[in-house]
Amino acid sequence: MRKLAAVILLGLSQYTSAQLSVQEGFVRGLPPGLPVTAAFMQLENSGSKTVTIKSIRSDQAEKVEIHQSLQQGDRVRMQRVPSLSLAPGETVKLEPNGYHLMLIDLRSPLKEGDQVLLQVFYGDESSQSFELPVRSVLNENIHHHHHH
């Protein structure tokens, strides 16, 4: 009986650790030879606690950074941010003109149809893995024109 209670407790503590849901996530597939690319997605914190992304790792890149694009006059500049926090119920869209992830020093070119595994580490020491498809930047443009 005591053992069962411990199992239930363990289950609960795992359930209450940081978790985000990812929608419409993809990694931008660029022509071979470019060492850096970006990942975009919509993150949602449907839990009751603030979730803070502290770091991200991927086997397919030397490092993964959280970036923010900032408009400066008529130029857009990217800067690295140390972490990204989502309040309970908050949704953050990672998009070209806002927050996004940068995959730096790719180990091999990413092609349309590839899957990229990202391991996300949270402020409470928990982690979560997301698998995102690679979408060629060419298809991204077609998609964009379709809406205009």
Ligand SMILES: [Cu+2]
């Ligand atoms: Cu960037």
